[in-house]
Amino acid sequence: MGARSPWGPKFWVGFAVCAVVLVVLLPVLNRAVAPSSPVAVPDYLVPLLGKYLCYAILALSLDLVWGYAGILSLGHGAFFALGGYCMGMYLMRQIGTRGVYGNPLLPDFMVFLQYKELPWFWWGFDHFLYAAALVMLVPGVFALIFGWLAFRSRVTGVYLSIITQAMTYALWLAFFRNDMGFGGNNGLTDFKDIIGFDLHRPTTRLGLYLASAVGLGIAYLLCRFITNSKLGRVLLALRDTESRVRFLGYSVTNAKLFVFTLSAVLAGIAGALYVPQVGIINPSEFSPGNSIEIAIWVSVGGRGTLVGAILGAGLVNLAKTWLTSAAPEIWLFILGGLFILTTLVFPRGILGIFRQLRWTRPGAKSPAAPPLAVGESGAAKEQA
Amino acid sequence: MNAASLPHPTGDVLLYVNGVTVSFDGFKALNELSLVVEEGELRTIIGPNGAGKTTMMDVVTGKTRPDSGEVFFRGNTDLTRLDEAAIANLGIGRKFQRPTVFENLTVFENLELALADSRGTWRTLFARLTPERHARIAAALERIGLAEESQKPAGTLSHGQKQWLEIGMLLIHDRQLLLLDEPVAGMTDRETEETAALILDLARDRTIIVVEHDMAFVRSLGARVTVLHEGSVLAEGSVEHVQNHPRVIEVYLGR
Numbered sequence: 001m002g003a004r005s006p007w008g009p010k011f012w013v014g015f016a017v018c019a020v021v022l023v024v025l026l027p028v029l030n031r032a033v034a035p036s037s038p039v040a041v042p043d044y045l046v047p048l049l050g051k052y053l054c055y056a057i058l059a060l061s062l063d064l065v066w067g068y069a070g071i072l073s074l075g076h077g078a079f080f081a082l083g084g085y086c087m088g089m090y091l092m093r094q095i096g097t098r099g100v101y102g103n104p105l106l107p108d109f110m111v112f113l114q115y116k117e118l119p120w121f122w123w124g125f126d127h128f129l130y131a132a133a134l135v136m137l138v139p140g141v142f143a144l145i146f147g148w149l150a151f152r153s154r155v156t157g158v159y160l161s162i163i164t165q166a167m168t169y170a171l172w173l174a175f176f177r178n179d180m181g182f183g184g185n186n187g188l189t190d191f192k193d194i195i196g197f198d199l200h201r202p203t204t205r206l207g208l209y210l211a212s213a214v215g216l217g218i219a220y221l222l223c224r225f226i227t228n229s230k231l232g233r234v235l236l237a238l239r240d241t242e243s244r245v246r247f248l249g250y251s252v253t254n255a256k257l258f259v260f261t262l263s264a265v266l267a268g269i270a271g272a273l274y275v276p277q278v279g280i281i282n283p284s285e286f287s288p289g290n291s292i293e294i295a296i297w298v299s300v301g302g303r304g305t306l307v308g309a310i311l312g313a314g315l316v317n318l319a320k321t322w323l324t325s326a327a328p329e330i331w332l333f334i335l336g337g338l339f340i341l342t343t344l345v346f347p348r349g350i351l352g353i354f355r356q357l358r359w360t361r362p363g364a365k366s367p368a369a370p371p372l373a374v375g376e377s378g379a380a381k382e383q384a
Numbered sequence: 385m386n387a388a389s390l391p392h393p394t395g396d397v398l399l400y401v402n403g404v405t406v407s408f409d410g411f412k413a414l415n416e417l418s419l420v421v422e423e424g425e426l427r428t429i430i431g432p433n434g435a436g437k438t439t440m441m442d443v444v445t446g447k448t449r450p451d452s453g454e455v456f457f458r459g460n461t462d463l464t465r466l467d468e469a470a471i472a473n474l475g476i477g478r479k480f481q482r483p484t485v486f487e488n489l490t491v492f493e494n495l496e497l498a499l500a501d502s503r504g505t506w507r508t509l510f511a512r513l514t515p516e517r518h519a520r521i522a523a524a525l526e527r528i529g530l531a532e533e534s535q536k537p538a539g540t541l542s543h544g545q546k547q548w549l550e551i552g553m554l555l556i557h558d559r560q561l562l563l564l565d566e567p568v569a570g571m572t573d574r575e576t577e578e579t580a581a582l583i584l585d586l587a588r589d590r591t592i593i594v595v596e597h598d599m600a601f602v603r604s605l606g607a608r609v610t611v612l613h614e615g616s617v618l619a620e621g622s623v624e625h626v627q628n629h630p631r632v633i634e635v636y637l638g639r
Contacts, residue, residue, distance in 0.1 A: 230511040233493050237486040244484045247445060248498055248557070249472035254505040 006228040015217075022053075022213040027206055043202040047277040048321065050209035052314050054277070057212070057219050057270035059297045059313035060306060061263040064223050066295065067304030068232060069259050070239030072157075075164030076267050077291035078171050079139035081281065083268025085175075086138055088188035088281040089122060090131030091199075095192050108190070109183045119181045128195050135272040136265045143264030144257065151253045151260070156242065165288050172286035187282025194276050205277065212273045216310070219266050223306050226259070235259060296339045302349025311350060397459060398423040398561060398591050399444065404453030405615075406439055413439040414450070415615035421561075426587040428602045429595045430626075431612035432635065437595045438481065440612070441563050445478045446471040457561070473503060477559035481566050483546035487539030491530055491549055494538050495521045498553035520556060528552035528582070544575035548582070555586060562592045568601050580604045 026049065030041040041049075058080050065071040092107040101111040105118055124130040146167060150160055178184035197204040226232055238245040238252050246252050275281045284290075293316075301312020316338070323331045346353055401419040405412060414436045421427050431437050442448035443455060446468040455463040463471055472478075486494050499517055502508070525531040528548040533541060538549060547567060554562050567583065568576045580601060586592060587607075596602050602609060602623060609626045611618045619629040626632050 226509065229509050230496065230513075231505065231508040233489055233497055234508055236488055237497055240486055240488055241484050243447070243468070244480070244486070245497075246468040247472050247478050248553070249469050249503045250497075250508070251469050251503065251505065255508075258505045258509075 006224065015221075019213075019217055022216075023210060027210065030202075030206060043205070046202065046205050046209050050205070050212045050277045051274060052317050053209070053212035053216050054270045054274035055297070055313040055317055056310040057216050057273070058267050058294055059301070059309035060216070060219050060223055061266035061270065062294050063298050063303055063306055063309035064226065064266075065259050065263045066298060067306075067309070068227050068239065069235040069256055070156075070242075071256060071260060072161045072295065073164045073260070073263075074161045074288070074291045074295060075168040076263070076294050077288075078164075078168035078286055079143060079264040079267035080271035080274070081171070081175075081283075081285035082139045082142060083135045083271030084275040084281040084285060085182060085188070085271075086125075086131055086135040086268070087272035087275045088191075089125040089182075090128060091191040091194060091276060092188050093122070093126040094194065095190065098192055099190070107183075107188070109186065109188075110181075113178055115181075121181065132272070135268050139264040139268030139271075140261050144261045147257045147260040148253075151256045165291065168286050168291050169288050172283055172288070175283035175286055183282070185283065187280060187284075189280040189282070191276060191279055199276055199279070208273065208277050212277070215269060215273055219269070220306060220310070222262075222266075226262075227306065231255065231258075293335070296335060296342075298349075299342050300338055300349055302351030305349070305351045308349050308351035315350070396422050398425075398457065399593075400454075400456040400459070401440070401444070402454045402456075404440075404443055404450045404455060406436075406443060406448055406450050412615050414443065414453075417453070417612075417616050419610065419617060421591060421593060423560075423591055425591055426583075426605065426607040427593045427610060428605055428607050429593060429610045429612060430597070430599070430602060431618075434614075435612040436615040437612055438565060439615075441478060441565055441593075441595065444471075444563060445476060469503070472557075475558070475560040476563070477554040477557055477561070478563045479547075479550045479554060479565055479567060481569065483543065483550050485538040485541070485546050485549050485553070487537065489538060490535050491525070491538055491541070492521060492534045494549055495524055495552060495556050498557050500556065500558040524552045524556040527555065529578075544571050544579075547571065547575075547579065551579075551582060551586070560590055562586070562590060564592065564594045566596055567594060568596065568598055576601055577604070 026041055029039055030043065030046055033040040035042065058076065061079075062073060062076045065073055095107065097104045099108040099111075101108055103111050106115055110118070125134075150163060155163060174180055175182055175187075176185055182188065191199050193199055194204070194208075197207065199205075227235070234245060234250055234255055238250075238255065242252055245255075271281075271285070294313075297312040297316045298309045299312070300316055301310065302308025316335075319334070320331065323334060342349055348355070397420055399419070399421040401417060404414050404417045406414040413434075417436065417440060419440070429437055429440070439448060443450050444463060446463065446466055450464055453464075457463050457471075457474060457476065461474060463474075463476075466474070486497070489497070496513065496517075499520065501511065501517070522531070525534055528551060530541075530545060530549060530552065533545065538546065541549060551564070551567065554564075564583070568579050571579060576598070583592060583594065583605065594602075594605065594607075606623065608621065609623055610620045611626050611629070611632050613631075613635050618635065619626045619632050621629075
């Protein structure tokens with residue numbers, strides 16, 4: 001009688017097909033096919049695709065908290081950037097004496113700003129494993145503290161969205177300052193290599209692309225496990241009627257804190273995979289607009305579906321790459337229009353349209369009405 | 385009845401409410417309310433709108449903190465110091481005035497969440513639906529008459545069915561004290577009768593407090609009645625006793 005298993009053969013076949021395309025087919029088309037062939041994947045496309053995969057992990061992390069727990073975080077770009085900065089700091093330390101000033105200890109911007117010694121928070125970043133741990137710990141601990149304060153005080157709905165915007169805005173301003181010790185406006189750049197591999201070589205870039213693909217696969221499986229567990233149902237329940245979940249004896253604060261922190265860790269990992277592929281991390285990654293864009297990816301793809309988040313991140317960024325070079329002046333109008341259109345006409349996104357088509361076939365059962373703007377309705381209920 | 389005349393809580397007392405006052409912007413929703421409910425009792429609470437019935441439930445379940453007064457469960461557990469989740473885990477369940485089930489979950493999943501089980505976030509993540517738990521959910525589905533609807537989203541149920549599902553969720557959690565806020569509001573006559581039978585059936589092995597407007601329903605439960613008025617107890621006793629009470633007739637039944 002229980003619902004059909006989310007881990008059935010149908011799922012694994014679909015997962016394996018996607019994995020083969022991303023992890024086997026694309027690298028083969030890049031490395032083993034003659035560049036003149038029409039199916040060849042040119043080298044310049046590899047980091048671009050890798051970047052999309054990082055965005056997909058980021059979208060997945062937002063969908064986990066927004067689509068399932070109803071927490072519309074408009075500050076996920078901050079967790080992404082924090083992870084990215086941790087990776088950037090490692091990459092800066094790897095430059096060594098190859099910098100413009102040739103200082104073996106201090107990165108170029110510190111020499112320029114007349115630092116006498118390495119600030120304490122840069123210590124240890126020459127070790128990859130230490131940096132990798134902080135990639136997860138910094139956004140995780142930050143989200144844990146921020147979330148604890150917010151969820152314990154029962155801040156929900158639009159109020160939570162606003163304070164997450166304020167959080168990323170505050171970090172944006174802070175990271176612009178030269179005295180923060182993170183390179184100020186220019187951020188961290190001029191990276192040379194990562195764990196001994198030259199970042200400018202196509203094979204290293206392919207390796208980073210593969211790491212992103214594997215990361216996306218693991219993140220997806222993890223999110224799918226959580227959303228299909230009993231905790232996943234607790235999250236859906238509290239998304240719709242938070243107070244009722246409390247009266248059942250569940251700690252809403254702990255459940256939210258758990259997914260929010262985990263989601264921030266995933267966003268941090270996405271940022272860390274992103275930085276070596278684009279070659280720079282600067283405060284613009286903290287800009288409030290960036291975080292809103294993530295929410296647009298998720299809503300276009302279809303929130304509360306996981307696959308939709310990945311799809312949305314890919315499609316919107318594909319459109320962005322194309323339009324910002326073809327017609328840069330209209331891109332923001334398109335992005336805004338897309339958000340209004342999905343909210344008004346397709347509240348369940350692209351995936352929702354497909355499901356609707358499947359259900360409207362004769363003989364099929366109609367699904368329950370989709371929950372609209374969960375964050376807002378949740379807030380209204382809490383106020384009532 | 386005032387606080388001084390109340391006996392001190394003994395082993396038999398399940399819920400002890402003494403001199404509780406709650407005010408909202410100067411309006412006293414509860415005014416020195418005192419109430420004792422014994423273990424195994426079925427109690428109905430009636431009163432006109434604004435008498436403080438729902439506020440009383442809010443205080444007992446931890447949703448509202450009283451300005452003054454004490455609320456004890458099982459003699460020594462001070463409920464005013466606990467939050468909703470902790471109180472729920474003590475075995476106090478509540479059914480809201482409006483049916484609140486999780487509309488986007490199926491009937492089965494609603495009961496699964498209500499199942500008496502660990503509530504920890506980590507344990508919930510790795511929870512498995514054992515055959516034993518499955519059987520308990522199936523038994524509850526039978527008892528509330530929703531076995532056919534098991535896989536339907538709860539949002540598609542009728543009003544009466546939602547009320548039963550909510551009662552089923554309290555039932556499956558093995559609560560010792562159930563607070564039912566207007567369980568037959570908006571029900572048809574037949575649904576009301578079925579609900580009365582269900583409550584009497586449930587009352588055999590647990591303590592239940594029912595807040596209700598519908599006098600026919602209160603009479604059909606045949607339990608001890610407490611009448612609230614302006615935040616305090618006006619009268620208490622059998623249905624006949626309170627119906628013949630002059631003050632009650634004046635403020636509530638009088639017409």
